Amino acid sequence: MWRDALLVAGKDLRIEMRSRVVLNQVAPFAIVVLVLFAFALGPDRTPMVQGAAGLFWVAVLFAAVLAVQRSFALEANDGTRDGLRLSGLDPAGIFLGKAAAVAAQLIVLEVLLAAGVVLFYGAHVRSYGAVVAACAAGTAGLAAVGTLYGALAAGVRVRETLLPFLLLPVVAPVLLAGTRAWQAALGTGPGGDTAGPWLSLLLVFAAVYLSLGVVIFGSLQESG
Amino acid sequence: MTTPVPTPATSPNRKPWPLRALGAAALVSMAVTVWLGLWVTPPDKVQGQLVRLVYIHPPIAWVALYLAFGTAALASVLWLWPRTRSRFWDNLAAASMEVGTVFTALTLVTGSIWGRPTWGVWWAWDARLTSTALLLVLQLGYLALRRVPGDADSRARRCAVGAVIAGVDVPIVHFSVDWWKTLHQGATVLNPDLSPTIHGIMAWTLLLAFVAMTLVFIWMLIVRYRIQVLSERLEGAELEMALHERWAENPVPVPELVP
Amino acid sequence: MASAVFLRAAVALTGRFPALAGIDLIVAPGETLVLQGPNGAGKTSVLRACAGLLPITGGDAVVLGHDLRRNPSAVRRQVGMLGHAAALYDELSVVENVRFAVRAAGGGVDGIDAALDRLGLTGRLRRTTVARLSAGQRRRVALAVLMARRPALWLLDEPHAALDAEARALLGAVITESVAHGSTVLLASHEPEASLPLADRVVSLAGGRVVDERSLSRPVSAVMAAEAETTSRPFVVGDVHVA
Numbered sequence: 001m002w003r004d005a006l007l008v009a010g011k012d013l014r015i016e017m018r019s020r021v022v023l024n025q026v027a028p029f030a031i032v033v034l035v036l037f038a039f040a041l042g043p044d045r046t047p048m049v050q051g052a053a054g055l056f057w058v059a060v061l062f063a064a065v066l067a068v069q070r071s072f073a074l075e076a077n078d079g080t081r082d083g084l085r086l087s088g089l090d091p092a093g094i095f096l097g098k099a100a101a102v103a104a105q106l107i108v109l110e111v112l113l114a115a116g117v118v119l120f121y122g123a124h125v126r127s128y129g130a131v132v133a134a135c136a137a138g139t140a141g142l143a144a145v146g147t148l149y150g151a152l153a154a155g156v157r158v159r160e161t162l163l164p165f166l167l168l169p170v171v172a173p174v175l176l177a178g179t180r181a182w183q184a185a186l187g188t189g190p191g192g193d194t195a196g197p198w199l200s201l202l203l204v205f206a207a208v209y210l211s212l213g214v215v216i217f218g219s220l221q222e223s224g
Numbered sequence: 225m226t227t228p229v230p231t232p233a234t235s236p237n238r239k240p241w242p243l244r245a246l247g248a249a250a251l252v253s254m255a256v257t258v259w260l261g262l263w264v265t266p267p268d269k270v271q272g273q274l275v276r277l278v279y280i281h282p283p284i285a286w287v288a289l290y291l292a293f294g295t296a297a298l299a300s301v302l303w304l305w306p307r308t309r310s311r312f313w314d315n316l317a318a319a320s321m322e323v324g325t326v327f328t329a330l331t332l333v334t335g336s337i338w339g340r341p342t343w344g345v346w347w348a349w350d351a352r353l354t355s356t357a358l359l360l361v362l363q364l365g366y367l368a369l370r371r372v373p374g375d376a377d378s379r380a381r382r383c384a385v386g387a388v389i390a391g392v393d394v395p396i397v398h399f400s401v402d403w404w405k406t407l408h409q410g411a412t413v414l415n416p417d418l419s420p421t422i423h424g425i426m427a428w429t430l431l432l433a434f435v436a437m438t439l440v441f442i443w444m445l446i447v448r449y450r451i452q453v454l455s456e457r458l459e460g461a462e463l464e465m466a467l468h469e470r471w472a473e474n475p476v477p478v479p480e481l482v483p
Numbered sequence: 484m485a486s487a488v489f490l491r492a493a494v495a496l497t498g499r500f501p502a503l504a505g506i507d508l509i510v511a512p513g514e515t516l517v518l519q520g521p522n523g524a525g526k527t528s529v530l531r532a533c534a535g536l537l538p539i540t541g542g543d544a545v546v547l548g549h550d551l552r553r554n555p556s557a558v559r560r561q562v563g564m565l566g567h568a569a570a571l572y573d574e575l576s577v578v579e580n581v582r583f584a585v586r587a588a589g590g591g592v593d594g595i596d597a598a599l600d601r602l603g604l605t606g607r608l609r610r611t612t613v614a615r616l617s618a619g620q621r622r623r624v625a626l627a628v629l630m631a632r633r634p635a636l637w638l639l640d641e642p643h644a645a646l647d648a649e650a651r652a653l654l655g656a657v658i659t660e661s662v663a664h665g666s667t668v669l670l671a672s673h674e675p676e677a678s679l680p681l682a683d684r685v686v687s688l689a690g691g692r693v694v695d696e697r698s699l700s701r702p703v704s705a706v707m708a709a710e711a712e713t714t715s716r717p718f719v720v721g722d723v724h725v726a
Contacts, residue, residue, distance in 0.1 A: 004587070011572070011583050018574040018612070074572065082536055083570025087587040088560040148389055152382055156372050165368065166386065169361040170393045173400040180404070201400055208392055216385055219304055222538075222556055375496045377538055462499065470504040473523075473690035 001214075004093025005100060012101035015074055022105045026066045030109055033059045034116045045122055052123040053182035056113055057175045061142070063109045064102075064171075065164045068146035071102050072154045081154065085221055095147055095217035099210070103143035110135050127185040130195040134181035137202035138174045144209035145170055151220045177201040243446055250443045253436035260429040274341055279429055281334040283437035285352070288331050289359060289394070291441055292324025296366075297391030300384035311456065314380040317387060318370055319448035323441065325363040331356050351405040355398050362390040376459065487512040487547060487636060487667040488533055494541030495532050502528035504691030505542060510669065515662055517678045518671040520688035526671035527567070529688070530638040533669060535559045547635055560588065563634035565642050569625040573614040577604055577624050580613060584628040598630040602653060618645040623653075630657060637661060637668045643677040651677055 016022055037055045041047045048055075075081045084094065114131070117123050125131055149167045153159035177198040184195035239247075261279040268275035299317035302308045335353050336346050347353070369386045372379065488510035495503040503525050510516050518526045531537040533546050535555035544551035549558040564570075571580045581595050599609060602623045613621060622645055629637065637658070643651055658668055658681055672678035679685065679699065687695035 007583065007586055011575070014579070015572060015574045077568055077573075079566055079568030079570040080572060082531075082534075082564065082566060083584070085536060085556075086534060086559045086562065086564055086570075087584065088589060089587045145389065148385070152369075152385055155374075155378070156382075158372065162368060162372070166365045169358055169365065170389060172358055173393070173396045176400045176404055197403060201396075201403070205396055208396070209389075212389065212392060216304070216388065218556070219381060220385055222381065373498060375498055375538075375540075377540070459499070463496070463501065466499065467494070467501050467504050470501050470690045471692070 001090045001093040001096070004089045005096035008089065008094050008097025009100040009104075010097075012071060012074060012098060013104060016101070016105065021070055022067060022109070026063055026070070026105075027109055027112055029066065030059050030063045030113055031116055033062055034113065034120055038120055048121040049123060050188055052117050052121040053186055053188060054175075054179040055121070056117045056182060057138070057178045059113050060106070060110055060138070060178075061168060061171060061175060063113075064106055064142045064146055065167055067102050067105050067109070068143075068150045068167065069160065069163060071098055071147065072150040072159075075154070091218035091221045092214040094221070095151075095213045096210075098150075099140075099143040099147040099213065102146060103139050106139045106143060107135070110139065123186050123188070125185060126187050127195070130181055130185035130199065133199050134178050134185070134195065134202060137199060137206050138178040140206035141174050141202060141209055142171055144206060144213050148209065148213050148217070148220075151217060173205055174202065177205070239447075243443070246439065246446070247443050250436065250439035253432060253439055257429065257433045257436045260425070260432065265426050265429050274338065277334060277338045278426075279433040281331065281338055282430075283433045284327055284334060285331040285356065286434065287437050287441045288324055288327035288356070291438065292320050292327055292445075293359065293363070293391065293394065295445075296321040296324060297387050300387035300391070303380060303384045304388065311376075311380075314376075314384065315449055315452040315456070316445075317384065319445055319452050321363055321366050321370075321387065323444045323448050325360065325367060326444075327441065328356060328360045328363055332360060349405075351401050354404075355401045358397050358401075359394065362393065366390065376456070485512075485548065486510060486545075487514070488669070489543065489545040490529075490532075491544075492542035493532065493539050493544045495528055495537045495539050497528070497537070501691055502537070503532060503539075506688075506692050508686065508693060510667060512667050513662060513665060515658065515668040515670065515681055515683045517682040517685045518669065518688060519673075519675070519685060520694075524688040525691040526688055527640050528691070530564065530566075530640050530669060530671055533558075533636065534562045534564050534638055536564075561634055562636040562638055563629040563632055564638040564640070565622075565625050565629060566640050569613075569621045570628075571613045571621060571624060574612060576610050576612050577616070577627075578609040580624060581628050581631060585631045588632045590632060594631045594633075595627075598627045601630065601657070602627050603650075619647060619650060622646055623650060626654065626657060630661070633661070633664070633666070635666055637666055637670075639668065639670045641672055641674075642670065643672060643674050655681055 034055065037051075037059075038048060041051060075084055114135075118125065146167055149163060149170075153163045153166065156162060181195040181198040181202070184198070257279060261276050265276070265279075267273050296317045299313040299320065303310070303313035303317065332353065335350075335356065339348055339350070339353070340346055366383060366386055369383050370379065372382065374382075486509050488508060490506050490508040492505045492507065493503055494501055494505055506525065506529065508529065518529060520526055528537055532539060532544065532551065535546070535549075535551060535558040538555060539551050546558050547561050549555075551558065570584075572583075575583070578595070578599070581599065582592055585592060585595060599605065604620075604623055604627060608620070613624065616624070622642070626642075639658075642654055646654060655677075658670075662668060668681075670678055670681065682699055684699060685697045686693055
């Protein structure tokens, strides 16, 4: 399973390095989202600083939807979809591999977005540990659920509109917990709120959906 | 497909008598609940007449979440498990989720109505309302998946996985929204506890209300399930027609297979 | 000896349409079978069903000992399919694609160079991204993948399309070699002059069912003449190339 996962992740990331879709399209999109938020909330800096944590995570969520769609667009060509199913790869391995590739791309996007938030909104990071931990755990959870839903919607013709509608509600806890953790780290949250419980929530979310994906991805590959 | 489509006990146009009896029981218990709730039980000291909504809102919420969603999620798991896979679980999940969506929407409406005089706003980000709103969106997502065209097996598979993903999310959502509200210091006056103290006849009425709502749900579930089975029979008949049309493409008689 | 492919009254649906409407087919191991028939007859569906990609909803279907009704994914490792669309990633190069496919199947990468050489994919061509290749070249890459994987059952969907004469001869040789190694071959084709020389048996499909079947113990030219009489395709017997 792990060998298959590495193989699939390597393949997806290699394609990304060649085509640079995430870097050239999704990253600018994420920055544009930040700028639009500034238009909506500004020009006074105070609401932006207050909302910086939440806005970061909303932008991450949107970027995640695009990253997942891209991940499954790699196999949108009928031949490659069949090819993957016929390849003999362990479905759990395919799941972990694709999720890992999506997670890697999301991490890069998050670094970019974090820089953007600090720059545009004037946020001050007080605890780097909490920020990094929240992003790591949150990304793992997002990638897991996203890959699951991406596979689910893969054979469907209306998948572009279906995927966001399915994915975003389910990852609402990541948005919630991630925002709280970041608020604790940025010092913009309600007083006395620590990042601890929120980080554990993010970890539980990631663990639950990674396990679920490993168990259930096989049945998604079976037909259709 | 592994099992043949189950048929209703009698002709489709007449409901079998256990179903009628169930419907009658549901109707009667609802009527008694309404009578008790509106006239017999006393109003609350704090909330006045508004407290009567406690006989409606919590039972509906319980049915929507635990009965409806729970049944759908459980049925989906049983469908996914190869040893127990059967059309019955898929149809049950679809029926349960659909009826459950109605109940979830009602939960939101009754919750909103209850909150309006108390809070002065039609909507407040109360923990339970927020979780329920998210639940509604998850259920609508399931219904959208159900509408995706395709053969019954793929559709069942997609919906079953969707239901499990959403089902696993429900407790996580509950916890996170709960913490969201309680860990948030500085709770405002806008969110007094909606739950009044219950005692005596109010407790009995509440119990009856739960029973009544459960009966209503089960009745609706069975009716919806029967509709689902009938629509499957229709699909089977369409398949028969399609097969005959396909055979008509080829007028040459099929020869015996040479071993 | 158990058959490689056993279909009896098999029904398969795409959406609500019965692509296979009760098909009977038995293929012995090591046999080369050609599927013929008009467009929409179900040739591609038979191949996809045998690969475990198209679920069987009625009748019996056993391929390479695996019951397709119960567990279609078990058979996938042992079949190799050459479909209309090549299962290649456009952004990766030829050698990267083949390497991925072979390692996915658990094979070693040593056989890759030999397979690529055999199919004329040498030198700079190996490092070219698939997106830049012609259709014929893509076919060759897909064929290289098949050769390197050595599956027990080959499923070829109109493999001669987009191949020039030299490549067709190569394909014929590759198929013959693999049959010599014990593989079973199912070939769907619109081009009898290219496919019949390779076949042990020809099966005609229409409307999702088998309508005719013929063993090729006679010389190929006689079969072609009989074909020309029964079909309306314009065809001249003298044009036949016998390998």
